[in-house]
Amino acid sequence: MAQTISLKTEADADSAVAKAVAGVIAAGRAAALRHWVPATSGNFSVRIDAGRIAITRSGVDKGNLVASDILIQPLDEALLPGSSAEAELHTALYRQRPEIGAIFHAHSPAATVLSRLALGEATVRFTGWELQKALAGVRTHEAIVDVPVFANDQDISALSGRVDARLAQPAADAIAAPGYLLAGHGVYAWGATEADAARHLEALETLFEFELSYRRFIP
Ligand SMILES: [Zn+2]
Structure with missing residues (x-):
């Protein structure tokens, strides 16, 4: 009996891994179709359980991912060989926020351009857009939603520290978006789920496009 239970548990664990790997592959393909991950950029991860994630390895085309492109990374261990340097930004967030089930990172055009324009203010602040209701916790176009902006840095540990510190202290007068800009x-x-992360990525990139267009008309 004990062996039956243990085999069942093992099968469940295997299927959780397979499901997370499939989620990463699907997210990469969807982002590539939108031209959000040019030239092997971006990285995608899905939580398997409390202690592990499935995450894309470094330097692979996100539009043609196969299972061997995905690493099973324990959250409390050093990054595995072949990891993207940016994997630390994923593991740090998962460790701090048990409610997060998926993290998607893209080099999408509007995000990349608007983040430079907004770096001086260190925030992109949305209000007045119906689409902002696609973000968790936002119920009205009248809400004020903040997306933090950080200076880019090749020192990922230092960057991760700055991200953690800022996300821990959101502005009191705004809703914190489920995302940030570099x-x-x-x-x-x-x-919380792969579907939520995909919707948030699409909503944020589209809102960034709106902002870029709108700001051209503001004196
Ligand atoms: Zn990147």
Whole structure:
């Protein structure tokens, strides 16, 4: 009996891994179709359980991912060989926020351009857009939603520290978006499920496009 239970548990664990790997592959393909991950950029991860994630390895085309392109990364261990340097930005967020089930990072055009324009204010602040209701916790176009903007940095540990510190202290007068921007680099978006993270990534990139267009008309 004990062996039956243990085999069942093992099968469940295997299927959780397979489901997370499939989620990463699907997210990469969807982003590539939108031209949000040019030239092997971006990285995608899905939580398997409390202690592990499935995450894209470094330097692979996100539009043609196969299972061997996905690493099974324990959250409390050093990054595996072949990891993207940016994997630390994923693991740090998962460790701090157990409610996060998926994190998608893209070098999408509007995010990359708007982040440079907004770096001086260190925030992109949305209000007045119906689409902002696609973000978790936002119920009206009248809400004020903040997306933090960080200077890009090749020192990922230092950058991760700055991200953690800022996300821990959101502005009191705004709703914190499920994402942030790295100036001239791209966007990180997350959600409780893969579907939530995908919706947030799409909503944020579209809102960034809206902002870029709108700001051209503001004196
Ligand atoms: Zn990147």
